[in-house]
Amino acid sequence: MDLIFSIGLLLGSIYLFFLVGAESPAASATELGASFWPRIILVLLMILVVVNIINYIKTAKAEGNSLVEGVDMIGFFKSKLFIGIIIVFAMALLLPYIGFIPSCFLFLMAYGMLLGDHKIPLAVIRSIILTLIIYAIFQGALDIMLARGTGVFRDFALFFEGILPF
Amino acid sequence: MFDLLATGLSIVLNPMTFLMLAGGTILGVIFGAMPGVSASMAVALALPFAYSMKPVISIAFLVSVYCASITGGGITAILFKIPGTPSSAPTTFDGYPMAQRGEAGKALGFSLIASAFGGMVAAFAMALISPQLATVALKFGPSELFAVSFLGLSVLSCLDSDHIVKTLISGLLGLLLACVGMDPMLGIARFTWGNSTLLSGIEMIPVMIGLFAITEVLKQTVKPKKIDAEKDSSSGNGQMGSVVPKFSEIWATKFTMIRASIIGTVVGILPGAGATIASFLSYAIEKKVSKHPEKLGTGIADGIVASEAANNAATGGSMVPLLSLGIPGGNAAAIMMTALVIQGVQIGPMLVKTQPEYLASVFGSMIVTNIIMVIVALGVAKVFAQILAVPYSILGPVICIFATIGAYALNNNTGDVMLMAGAGIIGYLFVKLGYNSAALVLGLVLGSMCESNFRRAYTLTNGSLYQIFTKPITAVIMVACIIMLVYPFIKPLIKGKKTA
Numbered sequence: 001m002d003l004i005f006s007i008g009l010l011l012g013s014i015y016l017f018f019l020v021g022a023e024s025p026a027a028s029a030t031e032l033g034a035s036f037w038p039r040i041i042l043v044l045l046m047i048l049v050v051v052n053i054i055n056y057i058k059t060a061k062a063e064g065n066s067l068v069e070g071v072d073m074i075g076f077f078k079s080k081l082f083i084g085i086i087i088v089f090a091m092a093l094l095l096p097y098i099g100f101i102p103s104c105f106l107f108l109m110a111y112g113m114l115l116g117d118h119k120i121p122l123a124v125i126r127s128i129i130l131t132l133i134i135y136a137i138f139q140g141a142l143d144i145m146l147a148r149g150t151g152v153f154r155d156f157a158l159f160f161e162g163i164l165p166f
Numbered sequence: 167m168f169d170l171l172a173t174g175l176s177i178v179l180n181p182m183t184f185l186m187l188a189g190g191t192i193l194g195v196i197f198g199a200m201p202g203v204s205a206s207m208a209v210a211l212a213l214p215f216a217y218s219m220k221p222v223i224s225i226a227f228l229v230s231v232y233c234a235s236i237t238g239g240g241i242t243a244i245l246f247k248i249p250g251t252p253s254s255a256p257t258t259f260d261g262y263p264m265a266q267r268g269e270a271g272k273a274l275g276f277s278l279i280a281s282a283f284g285g286m287v288a289a290f291a292m293a294l295i296s297p298q299l300a301t302v303a304l305k306f307g308p309s310e311l312f313a314v315s316f317l318g319l320s321v322l323s324c325l326d327s328d329h330i331v332k333t334l335i336s337g338l339l340g341l342l343l344a345c346v347g348m349d350p351m352l353g354i355a356r357f358t359w360g361n362s363t364l365l366s367g368i369e370m371i372p373v374m375i376g377l378f379a380i381t382e383v384l385k386q387t388v389k390p391k392k393i394d395a396e397k398d399s400s401s402g403n404g405q406m407g408s409v410v411p412k413f414s415e416i417w418a419t420k421f422t423m424i425r426a427s428i429i430g431t432v433v434g435i436l437p438g439a440g441a442t443i444a445s446f447l448s449y450a451i452e453k454k455v456s457k458h459p460e461k462l463g464t465g466i467a468d469g470i471v472a473s474e475a476a477n478n479a480a481t482g483g484s485m486v487p488l489l490s491l492g493i494p495g496g497n498a499a500a501i502m503m504t505a506l507v508i509q510g511v512q513i514g515p516m517l518v519k520t521q522p523e524y525l526a527s528v529f530g531s532m533i534v535t536n537i538i539m540v541i542v543a544l545g546v547a548k549v550f551a552q553i554l555a556v557p558y559s560i561l562g563p564v565i566c567i568f569a570t571i572g573a574y575a576l577n578n579n580t581g582d583v584m585l586m587a588g589a590g591i592i593g594y595l596f597v598k599l600g601y602n603s604a605a606l607v608l609g610l611v612l613g614s615m616c617e618s619n620f621r622r623a624y625t626l627t628n629g630s631l632y633q634i635f636t637k638p639i640t641a642v643i644m645v646a647c648i649i650m651l652v653y654p655f656i657k658p659l660i661k662g663k664k665t666a
Contacts, residue, residue, distance in 0.1 A: 001598070001599060002599045002600075005595065005599055009335070009339075016342075016357065019357070020345075020356055020357065023354070023355065023356060024349070024354055024356070025352075025354070029628075029629050030624070030625050030628050030629045031351065031352070031621070031624070031625055032620075032621050032624055033352075034349035034351070034352050034354040034356055035356075036621075037345060037617040037620070037621070038342065038345040038356060038357075041338050041341045041342050041345065042342065044334075044338055045335065045338045045339070045342065048331055048334055048335045048338065049335060051331055052331050052332065052335065055331065079388070080387050080388060081384060081387060081388045081594070084383070084384050084387040084388075085384070085591055088380060088384075088566065088587045088590060089584075089587050091566075091570065091583075091587075092570075092580070092583045092584045092586070092587045093584070095570070095574070095580050095583055096580040104567055107563060107566065107567065108563045108564070108567065111383075111562060111563035111566065112559045112560060112563050114387060115386075115387060115390070115558060115559035115562055115563070116390075116559050117557075117559040117560070126560065130560075130564060134564070134567060134568075134571075137200075138571055138575075142197075142200075142211060143211070144207075144571065144575045145575065145578050146571065146574070146575075147574060147578075147580060
């Protein structure tokens with residue numbers, strides 16, 4: 001996995017090195033130009049990534065391991081980690097459309113179940129109560145704007161904002 | 167000099183002002199302890215209250231909120247691995263492992279005492295030698311500020327001595343992320359691929375929240391680990407009986423506390439530097455001078471003390487450029503400046519001469535706040551530590567929600583929530599592969615400061631690198647940087663020679 005990550009980093013660094021050069025105008029005698037700093041970083045990054053790859057290969061050879069040791073893509077897609085990532089991203093993607101209240105409730109439910117909370121009725125009640133408490137604290141007491149969503153979800157959020165006692 | 171201190175104390179010990187300070191401290195600690203509410207957000211939330219106060223009282227009130235919120239940020243860093251502010255990030259290195267071992271109360275106790283000590287040292291230093299410090303701060307031009315930010319970056323080599331190459335790669339990735347958006351000198355778009363959202367750059371707060379909080383929740387999802395509220399409580403009933411460390415334990419950290427407070431104060435007065443560099447630098451120096459550097463990062467008091475004393479001392483230090491030079495060191499200072507300007511206070515070099523009561527009020531407020539803060543924060547910490555007793559199937563998702571609010575509330579932008587989620591996954595990958603998330607945060611924090619100051623210095627010296635690096639302050643700091651960067655590589659060679 002480390003090897004794949006390092007090769008990806010190396011290829012990405014090479015691409016960005018040429019990209020930033022093409023995007024920026026040339027430097028002058030008293031101005032280093034927009035590409036100077038990123039290119040220094042990228043050169044250092046490429047050197048260190050190569051060192052890391054060499055270190056990895058040396059260690060793998062010394063220990064008699066395969067170069068792609070520890071890569072289990074099928075296992076990853078079946079893992080709790082993958083589901084957790086999907087839930088986090090689903091919430092981030094849904095937030096602008098359905099707003100904070102529904103996405104918070106759904107997230108608390110889904111992630112709670114992933115972490116072993118299997119009593120569904122209790123999880124539903126708990127998620128509703130927690131959503132309302134968090135909403136009242138941040139949107140109400142602290143006056144921190146939370147995502148309202150669009151369409152009917154926006155109307156729903158505005159309704160809640162209207163009934164907040166703060 | 168002592169007149170300033172006496173005036174400050176007479177202002178803040180007025181019953182009405184004292185009450186305001188106590189209220190500000192309570193608000194600050196609670197805001198700071200809430201994951202997602204940063205120090206600047208806490209000051210912004212307290213601003214409406216300040217408008218109705220007299221200008222002198224309002225600055226004292228806002229300072230109390232600011233100082234207390236930085237301390238409050240340490241509470242969540244220890245308990246949930248969510249640093250309330252970037253400056254609390256090094257607190258997670260030792261604070262969170264202590265909490266996982268069931269010593270949350272003790273870790274919080276060290277954090278609060280160190281914060282109060284750091285704040286007090288900074289306040290006294292400011293009261294006694296602020297004019298001199300302001301003069302020194304003025305000597306820091308772009309080349310010196312580049313050297314200071316580079317000094318902060320040199321910390322990278324000692325963040326994780328077992329994976330130096332990977333830590334440096336992580337730091338460079340952070341520096342590269344800081345390049346995304348408009349170039350600071352010419353305004354040219356870099357790495358934006360025509361996307362207008364990326365023009366404003368990568369926000370640090372969502373990345374930090376993702377790398378620390380979301381990564382931790384993902385880790386717990388894969389391999390759940392029970393966190394006890396307080397295992398070593400003398401009462402044995404799960405209460406935080408040992409929230410205050412023993413005097414002998416505090417005494418054992420005295421040199422760390424003093425060192426960190428001095429570093430924090432000095433770094434804090436530098437315009438544009440601030441608490442984050444102070445806390446990282448202090449932690450790194452602690453790793454260099456500690457008798458047991460290998461224990462730092464495994465959950466020892468010295469690590470918490472080094473970070474918390476420095477970041478609180480830096481908040482005090484940052485008040486000097488704000489009030490005497492009119493340069494806000496960070497977002498919170500900028501908000502305070504706005505509040506004062508609206509009330510007709512003329513901030514800048516003339517303030518000390520024409521309206522010294524404002525400076526006095528800040529110093530007095532810092533001293534009193536740091537005393538009240540220990541009592542208030544202990545109470546808040548006790549309540550927060552009980553949260554650790556909540557099952558992780560409830561706590562984990564709630565932490566994610568707080569993290570989401572923190573990322574979203576920054577700019578009311580759901581793109582920042584996506585950024586946070588992405589950072590969380592990268593953080594998990596970093597943990598699995600032995601890279602360093604803190605190094606990435608450090609690179610992201612310092613990247614822009616480092617680049618803009620270096621390029622400014624280059625332009626000011628008409629392109630002469632010799633002139634940049636031979637300025638006395640710059641040269642001294644750069645030599646220190648080189649020693650710090652090279653030392654981890656030559657240390658094994660020196661040891662090898664000695665044993666041979």
